[in-house]
Amino acid sequence: MQKPVRWGVLGAANFAREHMAPAIHAAKGAELYALATSDPAKAEPFQEFAPGLKVHSSYEALLADPEVEAVYIPLPNHLHVEWSLKAIEAGKHVLCEKPMTLHASEFDRLVAARDRSGLLVAEAYMIVHHPQWIRARELVQGGAIGELKHVSAEFSFNLTDMTNIRNRPETGGGALGDIGVYIFGCTRFVSGQEPARIRHANVKRDNGVDVYVQVLAEFPGFDYSGMVSMRLANRQEVVFHGTAGVVRVAYAPFNANVHDLAQVVLETGSTRTVERFPGVNHYVLQVENFGRTLREGVAYPCPLEFSTGTQRMIDMVLEAERGAA
DSSP states (O other): OOOOEEEEEESOOHHIIIIIHHHHHHSTTEEEEEEEOSOHHHHHHHHHHOTTOEEESSHHHHHTOTTOOEEEEOOOGGGHHHHHHHHHHTTOEEEEESOSOSSGGGHHHHHHHHHHHTOOEEEEOGGGGSHHHHHHHHHHHTTTTSSEEEEEEEEEEEOOOTTSGGGOGGGTOSHIIIIIHHHHHHHHHHHOOOOOEEEEEEEEEETTEEEEEEEEEEOSSOEEEEEEESEEEEEEEEEEEESSOEEEEESSSSSBTTTBOOEEEEEETTEEEEEEOTTOOHHHHHHHHHHHHHHHOOOOSSOHHHHHHHHHHHHHHHHHHHHHO
16 A cells, blocks of 8 residues: 655645645545644644644744655745745655746746756646546547637636735735636646737736736637636636537636536537536545656646746736736
8 A cells, every 4th residue: 555645734824724735635645744834723723624733833844844745835926936946945745826936937947946856846726637627628629629719718706805915916916826827727728739929918907916807819729818807706617619619618617616516518519518527626636646646657737837838828918918008
């Protein structure tokens, strides 16, 4: 029997408490071993589902723990590169929350550190582990909708709490980094193509961060239109439109089984086929795939090179915004 991967979590963030720490605890081949927080009260909710959890009072102490094999980093965006590099230096495998960097060029340091160390270092981009997205890719790249000609993608929610790190420029906030990674990354994942140019970028800002971004882009084989916003009602939908049909990933393409049931819809002529994926937790699958790479040498579904491409598209949008100013 293989030894489970012992995980440490850097910080008691809400997202870690509600999603990733429970996922690590539930994943096969994984053990939620340690948490770093200077506030013992913040550790209590974690200990409710993981009673044997070891609590370190600092990030440095957790990284120095020889029993910790891999770390999950849910810190504010502007700290991701710094602490990923520190974790690599400490000899830990790294799964860092997205966006892992604020500029595509910063991935160069992470890739170099990964290659020098031989460690597994990845962005926590969970949707590529979910069977609904794997199925959407199979349908599109397998020719089920003919030749892909257009992709439209929308992701929005209304965040009015201005103290939230997503609304603060000093912590790397903004809609592009927080949810743009989803609509850009899923388009690249399903199509297998990279953007050729940004035709239009309509960016609206509040408190110094982008809160509404509308993008028109050209890929080698299709046109793309996308929108993300932190000031609109909840909406999640991605449509892949081809010459012979349509693939829709709707209702909950990015928060599968939280807002609604994960499903992929294929429409060709008068035929409509719905494939549903009840009870699948992509956070658990992400942790299990991470462990499978470490223990069995299986290729990891979301390498840093993939994440670099998504951040590069974000950079292209911001460059287009500056060019239009």
